[in-house]
Amino acid sequence: MSSRIRSTLHRLCVGDEGQTTVETAFGLAALVTVMATALSGLVTIAMYLGLTDAAGAIARAEARGDAETVAELRADADGQVAISETSGTVRVTIRRSAGPFSLEARAVALRERAASS
Incomplete structure (x- = not known):
């Protein structure tokens, strides 16, 4: 070589x-x-916080008996909204898929009694 x-x-x-x-x-x-x-990760956290906020708003509106607001909020929510009522409480669960993750936010509100006049 x-x-x-x-x-x-x-x-x-x-x-x-x-x-x-x-x-x-x-x-x-x-x-x-x-x-x-x-x-x-930050985007996923922001999405979860938005779902939690939406679940709380829907639960409060449902607890007040404000069907119109509930319908608007359900239409605006990004995900599947489930509302259940038990003795004196309203439970709202919102589920959404975020890529490979499944996000779920829950909120509970006490049912408000109508003010007597």
Whole structure:
């Protein structure tokens, strides 16, 4: 083998040219993955808080007996809304799919008695 080929092979196999570029590429890929995961987690938390707020609003409106507001809020809710009534309480459950996760928010309100005039 000629010394020229041998030196070229040695330089390609042993040299660390391009090492920084590869490390930077892997580092950036890892950083993008971590940031995307964190962002999707924040979006999921925001969706859950919105569902919880909607469930509470629907439960309070149902407890007051405000059917018109309940209908509006149910139409605006992003998910499946279930309302159940037990002795003196109203329970609202909202379920929604968020990618690979299933979110569920619940709220309970005491039934309000009509004011006697």
